[in-house]
Every structure is written in structure tokens, then in C-alpha cells.
Amino acid sequence: MTCDCMVIKKLNEKTINLISAGEVIEGPVDILKELIENSIDAGAKQISISIKNSGIDLLEIKDDGIGISKSDLEICTERHTTSKLTNIDELYSLDTFGFRGEALASVNAVSRLVIITSTDDTGKGCVLENNVIKEITSQKGTSIIVKDLFYNQPVRKKFLKSKSAEFTLIYDMFLAYVLLYPDIRFSFDSEKKKTIFPSSTKEQRYNQIFGIDIKSKTIPINTSTDLFKLSGLISAPTNQFYFPTNFLFINKRYVYSTHVQKTITSCYRDYLMVQQKPFFVLFIELDPKTIDVNVHPKKRIVKLQNEMIFLSLLKEAIEKELYREKDDVVISRSLGDFSFSIPTLSKDQKNSSTNKINSSYAFFDSSKSILTDFKKTQSSIYSSNTSAPQKPNTLQLNNHQITKVIGQVHDTYIVCETTTGTLLVDQHAAAERINLEKNRLTHGSSFDKQKLISGIKLDKLSEDQKDMIQKNKGELAILGFVIEKQKQDYFLSTIPKFLNNYLDVNYFINTLEDLKNKENTVDKLKDNLIKLFTCKNSIKANKPLTYLEQVKLISDLENCEDKTICAHGRPTIIYFSQKEIEKMFKRII
Numbered sequence: 001m002t003c004d005c006m007v008i009k010k011l012n013e014k015t016i017n018l019i020s021a022g023e024v025i026e027g028p029v030d031i032l033k034e035l036i037e038n039s040i041d042a043g044a045k046q047i048s049i050s051i052k053n054s055g056i057d058l059l060e061i062k063d064d065g066i067g068i069s070k071s072d073l074e075i076c077t078e079r080h081t082t083s084k085l086t087n088i089d090e091l092y093s094l095d096t097f098g099f100r101g102e103a104l105a106s107v108n109a110v111s112r113l114v115i116i117t118s119t120d121d122t123g124k125g126c127v128l129e130n131n132v133i134k135e136i137t138s139q140k141g142t143s144i145i146v147k148d149l150f151y152n153q154p155v156r157k158k159f160l161k162s163k164s165a166e167f168t169l170i171y172d173m174f175l176a177y178v179l180l181y182p183d184i185r186f187s188f189d190s191e192k193k194k195t196i197f198p199s200s201t202k203e204q205r206y207n208q209i210f211g212i213d214i215k216s217k218t219i220p221i222n223t224s225t226d227l228f229k230l231s232g233l234i235s236a237p238t239n240q241f242y243f244p245t246n247f248l249f250i251n252k253r254y255v256y257s258t259h260v261q262k263t264i265t266s267c268y269r270d271y272l273m274v275q276q277k278p279f280f281v282l283f284i285e286l287d288p289k290t291i292d293v294n295v296h297p298k299k300r301i302v303k304l305q306n307e308m309i310f311l312s313l314l315k316e317a318i319e320k321e322l323y324r325e326k327d328d329v330v331i332s333r334s335l336g337d338f339s340f341s342i343p344t345l346s347k348d349q350k351n352s353s354t355n356k357i358n359s360s361y362a363f364f365d366s367s368k369s370i371l372t373d374f375k376k377t378q379s380s381i382y383s384s385n386t387s388a389p390q391k392p393n394t395l396q397l398n399n400h401q402i403t404k405v406i407g408q409v410h411d412t413y414i415v416c417e418t419t420t421g422t423l424l425v426d427q428h429a430a431a432e433r434i435n436l437e438k439n440r441l442t443h444g445s446s447f448d449k450q451k452l453i454s455g456i457k458l459d460k461l462s463e464d465q466k467d468m469i470q471k472n473k474g475e476l477a478i479l480g481f482v483i484e485k486q487k488q489d490y491f492l493s494t495i496p497k498f499l500n501n502y503l504d505v506n507y508f509i510n511t512l513e514d515l516k517n518k519e520n521t522v523d524k525l526k527d528n529l530i531k532l533f534t535c536k537n538s539i540k541a542n543k544p545l546t547y548l549e550q551v552k553l554i555s556d557l558e559n560c561e562d563k564t565i566c567a568h569g570r571p572t573i574i575y576f577s578q579k580e581i582e583k584m585f586k587r588i589i
């Protein structure tokens with residue numbers, strides 16, 4: 001039996017071009033990427049972009065590069081025409097972005113394309129429009145004007161994302177090249193946004209894109225491992241910089257990798273709030289042979305050989321930069337123009353901290369003697385100017401030598417004088433950190449359970465949640481939740497013991513929901529419950545504390561591993577140097 005549809009036909013050139021174009025161009029962002037890369041390959045020092053309706057109605061890019069000669073213009077929109085590659089051996093030594101000779105042909109197949117170009121400063125140039133070339137006056141360089149994207153492919157047009165999503169993709173892609181090439185002047189013009197990035201150094205470019213806050217809220221990276229070189233910047237742990245997009249470049253390609261994202265996030269431990277992702281701009285350079293070269297340049301996802309080794313080296317390198325010993329990281333505050341500092345931990349402090357935690361609770365006994373010494377010092381300072389001030393006993397907090405614990409303000413913050421400035425301690429944040437580290441040590445592999453006298457009926461469970469209960473009985477039991485099924489009803493019969501005083505069925509429901517997310521390991525959920533309990537169980541704000549309690553809190557905080565942040569990533573201490581205070585009062589300028 002023969003059927004018309006089984007007869008093999010040769011596709012005509014137009015259809016072939018449209019199919020190939022589909023591989024290269026799914027949306028306006030792909031056009032922008034191809035055209036910027038062409039301009040960079042042409043040695044442009046200035047690139048101006050102008051878009052309308054998220055690049056769908058118009059996408060224009062103008063450069064001052066080498067231009068296209070009349071003879072090249074005649075063929076440049078044909079497929080497989082390139083000036084960059086002549087034989088396959090050159091493929092791996094090319095330092096240009098393009099080599100397939102396909103981008104312009106693809107753009108031409110799905111839009112109305114106009115090219116205006118000139119190769120010299122004589123003012124003479126050419127324009128290509130509707131496949132016809134005319135001579136015109138033009139400056140050296142090339143303007144590529146792409147109008148009415150997918151005018152001939154309404155189905156493709158329908159599959160575009162929302163206008164604002166397409167715009168975000170375009171602008172992020174633009175910023176990626178702005179970051180990669182600080183020496184090129186870039187400008188962007190659209191209904192939504194108009195920006196100019198003059199040619200500059202890498203550091204100046206960071207300021208131009210992210211604002212001056214970037215310097216104080218990020219840590220510069222410049223390091224190398226056995227496998228790769230790493231540069232760029234990452235958010236400081238204690239004062240997170242916010243930007244909606246992260247930028248990862250591997251061998252100058254703007255790429256995306258969930259594994260790299262997760263690895264970097266894991267370096268921040270408790271320093272991130274729930275759902276918070278750290279900001280980074282990272283340039284990784286590695287031997288091209290160790291990347292699974294995917295010669296389709298549109299793909300932004302890369303595959304690396306030995307990815308596990310790569311990721312563990314990356315983690316080690318980033319952690320080293322994040323927790324490198326520093327005296328003080330000065331952080332600017334949005335309030336006024338003064339700044340405060342949150343010092344970071346040294347590695348030695350971190351390593352010794354576990355031992356310290358165990359001994360920290362013995363401090364309470366000795367705290368009275370510290371307190372006595374401390375009071376003596378203070379009373380001598382207050383009462384008599386004639387007696388020589390005593391050297392204060394060693395009460396330290398994160399490399400700050402405390403000379404006076406002045407007391408509480410608003411029953412919430414403890415004010416301390418240090419040898420070099422003033423320290424504010426948030427009593428709830430500090431207590432939370434101390435208890436978190438203690439509780440993590442106390443609660444072992446599975447939580448002790450508290451049997452409820454009468455089980456709580458779970459009457460609002462969705463089918464999905466019931467399914468989760470059946471599938472995760474073991475995990476839930478480790479977390480202290482045992483669920484019994486009686487006929488069609490589910491009852492919560494035990495809860496983690498430490499939540500006994502805070503009985504709330506929502507803790508169980510939230511845990512169940514969290515289990516749906518595969519990234520949440522049992523250990524992570526255990527830690528979330530410990531954090532929850534710790535928060536509930538720690539000294540609150542607006543609570544008067546005795547002097548002894550204040551001193552003990554400071555001393556216990558000093559013995560913590562991550563003393564500068566609470567369980568949820570908020571700062572525990574804020575430091576004003578004497579100099580900063582003098583500046584604020586305009587004693588010094």
C-alpha cells in the first residue's frame with residue numbers, strides 16, 4: 001500500500017533555511033547574542049543596541065568594527081558563509097565567537113533584515129535590504145537592523161515568552177557581554193531601559209552595572225586551582241548583595257549550571273536566609289579539552305569532565321575566599337552615609353570553635369568572676385579619674401576587645417565599648433546563634449519523639465500529602481513525626497520532643513511540603529526544625545536582661561563558630577569604629 005505521506009521529498013531551500021534558523025533562533029535574545037558576538041569578532045570598540053517591543057518589532061545593533069565589504073555583503077546572509085573558519089583544524093584554536101556562518105542566514109530567514117556597512121572612513125558604504133545591495137553614505141562599521149521577528153512564522157511567534165520575560169532575557173544577555181568586555185563602550189535603548197556603559201576597567205564596570213554598593217557587599221575573587229582559574233566577585237556572607245541574576249562564564253561563554261549554583265550556595269551555610277541565593281559574577285577559565293565541547297553555541301548549559309572534582313575544587317576555593325582572615329569587612333549602610341563593619345572569622349577560629357562550644361557553658365560559673373573584674377574596671381572609670389584605669393578583663397567578641405559593657409538599649413541591643421569603637425549586639429540574634437550551635441550538637445542522628453496523649457487528626461491532607469506520608473514514613477520518623485492511619489483517617493501520634501511546648505500541626509505540614517523538594521535532604525529538614533525550635537526558645541527582643549546575663553551572652557557568642565549571624569542569616573553584631581563615629585559627628589572629615 002502506498003500513501004502520499006510516505007513519499008520522500010527533497011525540502012526546498014527556503015524550508016531548509018527556516019528549519020535551521022529554528023535551531024539557532026528561538027527568540028529575540030538569540031538574535032541579540034549572535035549580533036553582539038559578530039560585532040565583537042569585528043573588533044568593535046563601541047556597540048549600541050536599540051530594541052522595540054522586547055526585540056520583536058525591532059532589534060538594531062550598531063558597531064564601529066571592520067565592516068563588511070560589498071562582495072562579502074552579497075553572500076553573508078547565505079548559509080555556511082563565514083570569514084572566520086576555513087578548515088576544521090582551526091576549530092579549536094579560533095578565538096572568535098562565530099565560525100558556522102549561519103547566524104545571519106538564520107536571522108534573515110525569520111525576519112526582515114537590513115545591513116548597513118562600511119569598511120573604511122571614506123564615508124562610502126552599502127546597504128543590503130530585500131536581498132538588494134545599494135551604495136550609500138555610511139560611517140565605518142556595521143548596523144544590523146532586524147524587524148518583525150517571525151513575521152513569516154506565526155506559530156513560532158506564539159511560542160515566545162511574555163514580553164517582560166523576553167526583555168529580561170535580552171537585558172541579562174546584554175549585561176553578560178558588558179561584563180565580559182569592559183573595554184568596549186556599550187549602550188542600550190528601549191522603551192523600558194536606557195543605559196550607557198563607557199569603556200572602563202573591570203572594577204569600574206562592576207560599579208557601572210551594580211552600583212557603588214557592590215564594593216562593600218562583595219568579595220573579589222582571584223585565585224586558581226589545579227584545574228582552573230577563577231576570578232570575579234561573590235556576595236559577602238554577612239551583608240548580602242542583591243541582584244536578580246548571577247553571571248557565570250566558562251571560557252568566556254555566558255553559561256548556566258545548576259550544579260555550580262548549588263555548590264556556591266552551599267558555601268554560605270547559615271549565612272543565607274531561606275530561599276536566598278548568593279550573588280556572584282564568576283569567570284572560570286579551564287582547559288577547553290576538559291569541557292565537553294558542545295559546538296552549538298546557542299546552548300548555555302555546559303558539561304564538564306570530572307564534574308565532581310571540579311565542583312569540590314570550586315567549593316574549596318570559594319570557601320577560602322569567603323572566610324579568609326580579614327580584619328574588618330567594611331559594609332556601607334543605606335542609612336545616611338556612614339558605614340559599619342562586621343569582621344569575618346579566621347580559619348583557626350573556625351577549627352577551634354567546636355571545642356570552644358563544649359567549654360562555653362562552663363563559662364557561666366566563671367562569668368561571675370569576669371563580671372566582678374569587669375565591674376571593677378568600669379567603676380574605676382566612672383568613679384575616679386585619679387586612680388589609674390585597670391586593664392579590663394578579657395571579654396572579647398569577634399576580635400573586638402570589649403572594655404565596657406554599657407548595658408541594654410530598648411531591652412533589645414547590648415551596647416559595648418571596645419578598644420577601638422562601639423559594638424551593638426542584637427540579643428535575640430546572638431542567643432539564637434548560641435542555641436543553634438548548642439542544639440546542633442545535642443540533637444543527634446534522629447530526634448527524640450514525644451508521644452501525644454491523643455493523636456492529632458490530620459483532616460485537611462491533600463491526596464498528594466497522603467501519598468508523601470506513605471512514601472516517606474522512615475524520613476518522617478527520623479524527624480520525630482510518626483503518623484498512624486486508622487481506616488481512612490491519619491493521626492499524628494508523635495512529634496519531635498523539643499517541639500513539645502510549641503505544638504503546632506503546621507510544623508508537620510510544612511515539613512511534609514519541604515520533603516517534596518528533592519533538594520531537601522533529611523539532614524536539611526532536621527536542621528530547619530532545629531532552627532525553628534531554637535528561634536522559639538531563645539531570648540527575645542524587648543526583654544530586660546541582668547548585667548550578668550548580658551556579659552554571659554557576649555561571652556557565649558564569642559565561643560560560637562559563626563558568631564556574626566543568627567540562625568536565619570541576620571547579623572548578630574554591628575560595629576562602629578571610633579573613626580566612623582567621629583566622622584558622623586563631623587569631628588573629622
Ligand SMILES: Nc1ncnc2c1ncn2[C@@H]1O[C@H](COP(=O)(O)OP(=O)(O)OP(=O)(O)O)[C@@H](O)[C@H]1O
Pocket residue numbers: 034038039042063065066067068072076081082083084097098099100101102103104105142
Ligand atoms: N558586525 C559585523 N561586522 C563585520 N562583519 C560581520 C558582522 N556581522 C557579520 N559579519 C560577517 O558576516 C559573516 C557571517 O556572519 P554570521 O554570524 O552569519 O557567521 P559567523 O559569525 O561567521 O558564524 P556563526 O554562525 O557561528 O555566528 C561573518 O563571518 C563576518 O565576516
Ligand SMILES: [Mg+2]
Pocket residue numbers: 034037038097098099103104
Ligand atoms: Mg556570527
